[in-house]
Amino acid sequence: MLYALATLFAFNLLGELLVRATGLPLPGALVGTLTLLIGLLFYKRLPKPLEDTASVLLQNMMLLFIPVIAGVMLEFDHLRREWLPFVLACVGGAAITFAATALTFHYFLQRQRAKEEAATGNKQEAA
Template sequence: MIPALVTLLGFQLAGEVASRALGLPLPGPVLGMVALVIAFSLWPALVDVVRPVAQGLLAHLSLLFVPAGVGVVAHLPVLAAEGPAIAVALVGSTVLAIAVGALAFAGVARLTGNSEGEPRHD
């Protein structure tokens, strides 16, 4: 268990150091996760070392949302004041994402000569 935790936290630390040292706009844990995936592909035995701890963390992932929930409750007055703007932004971005996705699908379907959206059987 300790080697797996050291591995996970080591990759997170390496990602954080790389992000800050290089001034990258990506969060350190994301860089660490990318490095961990690369390490998994280079050394498949590493997967077996990390798997038990990763499965344990994933089994209790909902506990990690408790601090975020407490933060939301602690800032309810701010949310109440900014709620309408947040709701408009959420709804607007969702509608825009669906529209762009539909337009992209229609464009690709037109380019491939398939208007029904089904795979071509050439």
């Protein structure tokens, strides 16, 4: 688990360094995550320690949001003045996430059905 956490922190640091060096208008954590994704695509598999650590982090994700929620509460006066863009961003982001998830699920479901049909067709031809 220590190896996996060190890997996650290293890619986060790499993302921060890339953003500062290039001046990209993106969060360093996002660039680090994309760099990790590219690395895993080249590696062509997910190492078991990284998978286990990610699973633990995902199971406890609500704990990771506590500092963010506390930070939002500190800016409550600002949110009271700027509530409309905040609400629109939240609703729009949720809608985009929902649509992307549904389309991805549909794509993989269709792909799985096509594989099953191809496997069934091959078995029938062999018989």
